Amino acid sequence: MYAHSENERSLWDKWNAGGGPQYPRDEVVRFFFRRFKDENNRKKTRALDLGCGGGVHTVFLAQSGFETMACDISPEGVKKTEQRLAREKDKSLRADAFVASxxxxxxxxxxxxxxxxxxxxxxxxxxxxxxxxxxxxxxxxxxxxxxxxxxxxxxxxxxxxxxxxxxxxxxxxxxxxxxxxxxxxxxxxxxxxxxxxxxxxxxxxxxxxxx
Structure with a gap:
């Protein structure tokens, strides 16, 4: 583990506890829908949300049919990502979320x-x-x-x-x-x-x- 990681985790736990984006960026939506047009192939396409924060883009990827992974330096961010997924109406949505810088x-x-x-x-x-x-x-x-x-x-x-x-x-x-x-x-x-x-x-x- 890098020496700065614990301090960084504390900093970003504080940020994630305060909220974060509520909607995916338009640019992200365009990129994934243009690059991966075939919905049937998305279930075989593994995508990682790197630095997922509160998980707004993680949920978008899971909803769009990708095999989704997510990571963040903040345990609070990963917890919020999992909670955001759990609140979705589609209870089949899944993402492998884990703590990592x-x-x-x-x-x-x-x-x-x-x-x-x-x-x-x-x-x-x-x-x-x-x-x-x-x-x-x-x-x-x-x-x-x-x-x-x-x-x-x-x-x-x-x-x-x-x-x-x-x-x-x-x-x-x-x-x-x-x-x-x-x-x-x-x-x-x-x-x-x-x-x-x-x-x-x-x-x-x-x-x-x-x-």
Missing amino acids: IEEIDLPSASLDAILSVGVFECTLPGVVEIAMPKIADLLRPGGAGFFIFASDKDYRVGSAQNPYVRRGFTESDVRSIFTASFAELDINRIIRTEQNQSIELNEWMVTATK
């Missing part, structure tokens, strides 16, 4: 078809994503894909004293350096949205990385 996932190589991570990388300590990415890529089968959304260096949350959970933003150079060595194909895009009468700007990377 992004650099400590204990799964076999080439065991996943898709990895999803939303709003996680910007919340890590320096160097963690760089350490984790080769391991994340190793989990994917050939042709498998990761879909990642995370803050750029231009996002208003980066460096804000009001948001201690966002530790870093990524430049385009960072993104290419982190992903290029581990994936055969990259599709790198930005999501830019203003809020509060255009006074703040949400500026995120949206990366599809194919093994």
Whole structure:
């Protein structure tokens, strides 16, 4: 276990206890429905929600027919994910949820078809994503894909004293350096949205990385 893990778990237990997103991101829905169009094949498609938080995307994956796994550094987040699944009307929904940080996932190589991570990388300590990415890529089968959304260096949350959970933003150079060595194909895009009468700007990377 990394030395920082216990402190990190406490921090993210506190965040997860306070709530979290209630609906899946539109970008996530589009990616999975476009990439995996055949509903019959989804039951044989294993997808991991990496840094699942309260489980809103985990539930979406399970509802959409994927063989779903989910992990988070926070035991509270994993518990909320399981509770969210249990509240669904469809009692057959299942997800294998477990506690793990992004650099400590204990799964076999080439065991996943898709990895999803939303709003996680910007919340890590320096160097963690760089350490984790080769391991994340190793989990994917050939042709498998990761879909990642995370803050750029231009996002208003980066460096804000009001948001201690966002530790870093990524430049385009960072993104290419982190992903290029581990994936055969990259599709790198930005999501830019203003809020509060255009006074703040949400500026995120949206990366599809194919093994």
